[in-house]
Amino acid sequence: xxxxxxxxxxxxxxxxxxxxxxxxxxxxxxxxxxxxxxxxxxxxxxxxxxxxxxxxxxxxxxxxxxxxxxxxxxxxxxxxxxxxxxxxxxxxxxxxxxxxxxxxxxxxxxxxxxxxxxxxxxxxxxxxxxxxxxxxxxxxxxxxxxxxxxxxxxxxxxxxxxxxxxxxxxxxxxxxxxxxxxxxxxxxxxxxxxxxxxxxxxxxxxxxxxxxxxxxxxxxxxxxxxxxxxxxxxxxxxx
Amino acid sequence: xxxxxxxxxxxxxxxxxxxxxxxxxxxxxxxxxxxxxxxxxxxxxxxxxxxxxxxxxxxxxxxxxxxxxxxxxxxxxxxxxxxxxxxxxxxxxxxxxxxxxxxxxxxxxxxxxxxxxxxxxxxxxxxxxxxxxxxxxxxxxxxxxxxxxxxxxxxxxxxxxxxxxxxxxxxxxxxxxxxxxxxxxxxxxxxxxxxxxxxxxxxxxxxxxxxxxxxxxxxxxxxxxxxxxxxxxxxxxxxxxxxxxxxxxxxxxxxxxxxxxxxxxxxxxxxxxxxxxxxxxxxxxxxxxxxxxxxxxxxxxxxxxxxxxxxxxxxxxxxxxxxxxxxxxxxxxxxxxxxxxxxxxxxxxxxxxxxxxxxxxxxxxxxxxxxxxxxxxxxxxxxxxxxxxxxxxxxxxxxxxxxxxxxxxxxxxxxxxxxxxxx
Numbered sequence: 168x169x170x171x172x173x174x175x176x177x178x179x180x181x182x183x184x185x186x187x188x189x190x191x192x193x194x195x196x197x198x199x200x201x202x203x204x205x206x207x208x209x210x211x212x213x214x215x216x217x218x219x220x221x222x223x224x225x226x227x228x229x230x231x232x233x234x235x236x237x238x239x240x241x242x243x244x245x246x247x248x249x250x251x252x253x254x255x256x257x258x259x260x261x262x263x264x265x266x267x268x269x270x271x272x273x274x275x276x277x278x279x280x281x282x283x284x285x286x287x288x289x290x291x292x293x294x295x296x297x298x299x300x301x302x303x304x305x306x307x308x309x310x311x312x313x314x315x316x317x318x319x320x321x322x323x324x325x326x327x328x329x330x331x332x333x334x335x336x337x338x339x340x341x342x343x344x345x346x347x348x349x350x351x352x353x354x355x356x357x358x359x360x361x362x363x364x365x366x367x368x369x370x371x372x373x374x375x376x377x378x379x380x381x382x383x384x385x386x387x388x389x390x391x392x393x394x395x396x397x398x399x400x401x402x403x404x405x406x
Numbered sequence: 407x408x409x410x411x412x413x414x415x416x417x418x419x420x421x422x423x424x425x426x427x428x429x430x431x432x433x434x435x436x437x438x439x440x441x442x443x444x445x446x447x448x449x450x451x452x453x454x455x456x457x458x459x460x461x462x463x464x465x466x467x468x469x470x471x472x473x474x475x476x477x478x479x480x481x482x483x484x485x486x487x488x489x490x491x492x493x494x495x496x497x498x499x500x501x502x503x504x505x506x507x508x509x510x511x512x513x514x515x516x517x518x519x520x521x522x523x524x525x526x527x528x529x530x531x532x533x534x535x536x537x538x539x540x541x542x543x544x545x546x547x548x549x550x551x552x553x554x555x556x557x558x559x560x561x562x563x564x565x566x567x568x569x570x571x572x573x574x575x576x577x578x579x580x581x582x583x584x585x586x587x588x589x590x591x592x593x594x595x596x597x598x599x600x601x602x603x604x605x606x607x608x609x610x611x612x613x614x615x616x617x618x619x620x621x622x623x624x625x626x627x628x629x630x631x632x633x634x635x636x637x638x639x640x641x642x643x644x645x646x647x648x649x650x651x652x653x654x655x656x657x658x659x660x661x662x663x664x665x666x667x668x669x670x671x672x673x674x675x676x677x678x679x680x681x682x683x684x685x686x687x688x689x690x691x692x693x694x695x696x697x698x699x700x701x702x703x704x705x706x707x708x709x710x711x712x713x714x715x716x717x718x719x720x721x722x723x724x725x726x727x728x729x730x731x732x733x734x735x736x737x738x739x740x741x742x743x744x745x746x747x748x749x750x751x752x753x754x755x756x757x758x759x760x761x762x763x764x765x766x767x768x769x770x771x772x773x774x775x776x777x778x779x780x781x782x783x784x785x786x787x788x789x790x791x792x793x794x795x796x797x798x799x800x801x802x803x804x805x806x807x808x809x810x811x812x813x814x815x816x817x818x819x820x821x822x823x824x825x826x827x828x829x
C-alpha cells in the first residue's frame with residue numbers, strides 16, 4: 168500500500184513538474200509579449216502624438232467643438248487623448264496575444280473577436296470625428312448666412328442643423344460598432360422625421376400668405392401694382 | 407504659351423492672329439450689360455481714335471455668357487458711327503473682337519482671357535474698363551494709357567469723384583489698409599477701370615492664382631496689391647465722376663469676400679515682405695481733384711444699427727474664436743447702446759479688422775466664415791461713418807478718411823502682435 172502511495176505521489180509530482188515545464192515557457196512568452204507590446208505601444212504613442220501635433224489636430228478638434236468640451240471636463244487635449252488611446256489599444260492587443268499564448272481553452276475566441284472588433288471601432292471613431300467636424304462647419308455656415316440674411320433666430324436654426332447632423336453621425340457610428348443599431352436608427356428616424364414635420368408645419372403655416380401671393384401672381388389674375396408704403400431707400404454701396 | 411492660350415477658343419485665337427501685334431489693347435469684361443455696354447464701347451473707340459490715332463489698337467470684349475445680346479451690342483457699337491468724335495479717323499484699323507469664355511460669369515476669368523489675348527498680341531499697354539461705366543468719357547482712355555506709353559509706368563489706377571457714401575468698404579477698409587500695410591496711398595486699390603504695361607500683364611498672367619478663389623473674384627484687387635508688393639511703378643489718374651451702376655450688386659457678403667477676403671489672402675501670401683521695413687511706394691496722382699461729391703442720399707442708418715447689434719449678439723460663439731476678449735467685450739458693450747448714442751470708434755474698428763486678418767492667417771475657423779463674420783461689424787462701422795459725415799463738407803469727409811488712415815498706420819504694431827500672438 169505504501170508502495171502504491173509513493174508511486175502515485177511520484178506520478179503526480181511528475182505531472183505537476185511536466186505541467187509547470189509546459190506552462191512556464193508559455194508564461195515567459197506572455198511576459199515577453201507584454202513587455203515588447205509596451206515598448207511598441209510607447210513608440211506608437213510618441214509617433215502618433217508627433218504626427219497629430221504636426222497636423223495641428225488640436226486646432227481641427229477645436230473646430231468640432233470637442234476641445235471646449237474636454238477642457239470643461241478637465242480632460243487632456245485631443246492629441247493626448249488620441250495618442251493615449253492608441254497606446255492602450257496597441258498594448259491591450261499585445262496583452263491579449265500574450266494571454267492567448269498560455270493556451271487557455273475558450274480565450275482564443277475572445278481574443279480573435281477583439282481583433283475583429285478593432286477595425287469597426289476605428290471606423291466608428293473616424294465617422295464620429297469627421298461627423299462632428301461637419302456638424303460644426305455646417306452649423307456655423309448656417310448661422311453666418313442667417314445673420315447676414317436677417318433671418319429670424321439664426322442661432323436656433325444653426326443649433327437644429329448641428330443637432331440633426333450629430334444625431335445622424337452618432338447613429339452611423341453606433342451602427343458601425345453594432346451597438347443597438349436598430350434602436351439608434353429608429354430613434355434617429357423618429358427625431359429626424361418629427362423635426363422635418365415641425366419645420367414643414369412651421370414654414371407652411373408661417374408662409375401660407377407668401378405662398379398664396381406667389382401662386383396668385385404666377386397663375387392667377389394679374390393684380391394691379393400696389394403703391395409702395397414708404398419712400399424708396401438707397402442700398403449700401405460697399406465697393 | 408500653351409497654358410495661357412489654352413483658355414482661348416480656336417475661333418478667338420484665329421481672330422487674334424488676324425489682328426496681329428498691337429500697341430494698345432482695351433478690354434471690356436461683360437455679363438448682361440446690354441443697357442450700358444454700347445455707350446462704353448463707343449466712348450473707348452472715341453478715346454482711341456482721338457488720342458492714339460497712330461497706335462495699333464484692339465478692343466477685346468470677354469463675355470461671361472450674356473443672355474441680353476451684350477455681344478451683339480458690342481459688335482454693333484464697334485462698327486457704328488462715332489457720335490463723340492466725328493472728325494477723327496484712325497490711321498490704322500481699329501479692331502474689335504467679342505468672345506465668350508467658359509466657366510463664367512467671373513471677373514477673374516474675363517480678366518485672364520483679356521490678359522492672355524494681350525500676351526498673344528504682345529500689347530505694349532493694356533487698359534480695362536467696366537461695362538457699366540456710363541460716365542466714361544474718351545479722355546479716360548488717354549488718362550489710363552498715357553502714363554504707360556509716355557512715362558513708362560507699370561500700373562495706372564483710377565481716382566474718381568464719388569458720392570461721399572459710396573464705396574464705403576473701400577473708404578473704411580481697403581484704402582486705409584493698403585496705405586498702412588502696403589505703404590502705398592492708392593485711392594482705388596480695387597479698380598474697375600485701370601491700365602497696366604504689357605510686361606506687367608504677362609507677369610499677372612504668369613501668377614499661380616487662376617485656379618484659386620482670387621483668380622475668380624476680386625482678381626483686380628489681388629493683382630493691384632501684387633504689383634504694389636513688387637514695388638512696380640504705380641501711378642493714379644483722375645478720371646472724373648463715377649456714378650454707381652443701378653445694377654451694381656448690393657450683396658455685402660460677396661463684396662466682403664472680394665475685398666477684405668482678397669486683402670487678407672494677399673497679406674497671408676506677402677506678410678514676410680510687408681512686415682519688414684518696407685519703403686513707402688509713391689503713387690503720384692495726375693490731375694487729381696476733390697474725390698467726394700455731396701448729393702442727397704437715402705440710406706437707412708437705423709437698419710444698419712439693428713443689423714450690427716443683431717450680428718454681435720447672434721455671432722457671439724464665432725467672435726469668441728476670432729477676437730481677443732477686450733475687443734469682443736467692447737463690441738458687446740457697443741451693441742447694447744441705443745442708436746443715438748452708438749458710435750464705432752476708429753481705433754476699435756482698426757483693431758477689429760487687424761484681429762480678423764490675424765484670425766484669417768491662423769485659420770482659427772474656416773476662412774470664408776471669418777470674412778462673412780466681418781459683415782455685421784462693417785455695418786456698425788458704416789453706420790458711424792454715415793452719422794459722422796451726414797452733414798459734412800467734402801473737405802470734412804476727406805479729413806475723416808485721412809484720420810482713419812492715420813489710425814490704421816498707428817495701429818500697425820497691433821497687427822504684428824496679433825499676427826504672431828498665440829490667439
